[in-house]
Amino acid sequence: MPAEPLYLTTPIFYVNAEPHLGHTYTTLIADVLARFWRARGRRVFRVTGTDEHGDKIAQAAAKAGVAPKEFVDRISATFRSTWEATGLACDAFVRTTDPHHVAFVQRILADIHARGDIYFGSYRGLYCFGCERFYQERELVDGRCPDHQVPPTEIAEENYFFRMQAYQERLREHFEAHPDAIVPEGYRREVLALLREPIGDLCISRPKSRLTWGITLPFDERYVTYVWFDALLSYVSPLEERGLRAELWPHAHHLIAKDILKPHAIYWPTMLMAAGLPLYRRLLVHGYWQMDAGKMSKSLGNIVRPLEVKARYGMDAFRYYLLRDMAFGQDAEFSEAALVARLNGDLANGLGNLTSRVLAMQQRYFQGVVQPRAPEERDDLLRAAFVTARGESDEHVKGLAFHRALESIARALDHADRYVVETAPFTLAKDPAKRARVGAILHELCEALRVAAQLVEPFLPETAARLWGLLGLPGERLQDLDLAWGAAFAPGHTTAPPVALFPRVELVPE
Numbered sequence: 001m002p003a004e005p006l007y008l009t010t011p012i013f014y015v016n017a018e019p020h021l022g023h024t025y026t027t028l029i030a031d032v033l034a035r036f037w038r039a040r041g042r043r044v045f046r047v048t049g050t051d052e053h054g055d056k057i058a059q060a061a062a063k064a065g066v067a068p069k070e071f072v073d074r075i076s077a078t079f080r081s082t083w084e085a086t087g088l089a090c091d092a093f094v095r096t097t098d099p100h101h102v103a104f105v106q107r108i109l110a111d112i113h114a115r116g117d118i119y120f121g122s123y124r125g126l127y128c129f130g131c132e133r134f135y136q137e138r139e140l141v142d143g144r145c146p147d148h149q150v151p152p153t154e155i156a157e158e159n160y161f162f163r164m165q166a167y168q169e170r171l172r173e174h175f176e177a178h179p180d181a182i183v184p185e186g187y188r189r190e191v192l193a194l195l196r197e198p199i200g201d202l203c204i205s206r207p208k209s210r211l212t213w214g215i216t217l218p219f220d221e222r223y224v225t226y227v228w229f230d231a232l233l234s235y236v237s238p239l240e241e242r243g244l245r246a247e248l249w250p251h252a253h254h255l256i257a258k259d260i261l262k263p264h265a266i267y268w269p270t271m272l273m274a275a276g277l278p279l280y281r282r283l284l285v286h287g288y289w290q291m292d293a294g295k296m297s298k299s300l301g302n303i304v305r306p307l308e309v310k311a312r313y314g315m316d317a318f319r320y321y322l323l324r325d326m327a328f329g330q331d332a333e334f335s336e337a338a339l340v341a342r343l344n345g346d347l348a349n350g351l352g353n354l355t356s357r358v359l360a361m362q363q364r365y366f367q368g369v370v371q372p373r374a375p376e377e378r379d380d381l382l383r384a385a386f387v388t389a390r391g392e393s394d395e396h397v398k399g400l401a402f403h404r405a406l407e408s409i410a411r412a413l414d415h416a417d418r419y420v421v422e423t424a425p426f427t428l429a430k431d432p433a434k435r436a437r438v439g440a441i442l443h444e445l446c447e448a449l450r451v452a453a454q455l456v457e458p459f460l461p462e463t464a465a466r467l468w469g470l471l472g473l474p475g476e477r478l479q480d481l482d483l484a485w486g487a488a489f490a491p492g493h494t495t496a497p498p499v500a501l502f503p504r505v506e507l508v509p510e
């Protein structure tokens, strides 16, 4: 049976700010999962994109003195080029201003309206202009918007509503029957708690008198659709456009940060039900990167620019730090000092140091030519350590515990370091009678590096490719996880002279 395909999405990012750490983390997780599953035989398709309509965009464009379309073209291009420059580009990039997306949204809205699940009504509520949303009294903190710390404005207007409430019971039953539909589990419990209270209906329009920068409702041209149908249908429209909906949509996995849990866990599935589309397969929810104990937020200033971090420390060190220091689902504290400590401590001293030691001995004793194996018990234990690491790290990635996967790989590398100390090839090399044993030890270590390259590939793709090249192996075999220990290096195979994979760095002062 062919493996189930995997359709992975990041949210479409709102173009009122340039790419920052939060965007980068979500997109990185999509990249890690795509690499991991592709190497294990699954078809993977990834989509990211930009959310380009709304008051805030219209205002930001006016402030910049340009038309909204010109403004969103520019910021959207920044997102696209950032993902390309950081190696995180997806298979498709959707923009909510794409004519195909606009037409798709209008078609779905017209369908749902025709079935009677969209109605006209009046709405009065507390509105935060910064958030572009109405607030419930109980969501406010001391009468103020929790994000903007300003009191909302009471406004009343006639609008269109989606009959979300009608689908509440079906949705609750779905999440109760599918324990892995929202992970980690804490977020599913949060959603089930929300579903014990009436969820109400959802206001889905804004009058053009107040907002023109949006998709016109197909059944009333005095209105544009507001946020949710426009934004969330971007998960389906790129598949529709490519004729991939039937094949991929049922295998959708949405990666999101916890601040958009409710729209994804309540609005979106009820919209899908009303549209007669299957529900997504899974919602994967991560926490916040915090700085100075505040939320990493586009509106609060403390910004980490992915291209700047890449320029300072390299993309793989940045990736490693993000994957190693956040437990998926929980919050973590971002610190450049911690990143540097990981780079020097884990990467330079770990995989980097082992690589240069092994390649240096290969060069010094054998001009890089890999010698025959002659396995002893200690050699078998080394191999076993890497077999264990592979099994553990695979299980951890499947459970989204990326930090644990990296710990498992680090344990195997530690084992290899001890193996070097205990077998002491640098001492044996002084005795010409031990030359064959020295060669055999180095062969085992080359295998350890070979497996290490394959294990780190989803997390550290540049490093894996460099290490693979240093070992003299053909690039296409990097994904060949069935390659047996001892089968990678044919007689006469030559490894390259050592280079520093991770030069140590000092923390760059501000």
Ligand SMILES: [Zn+2]
Binding pocket: 128, 129, 130, 131, 132, 145, 146, 147, 148, 149
């Ligand atoms: Zn607000």
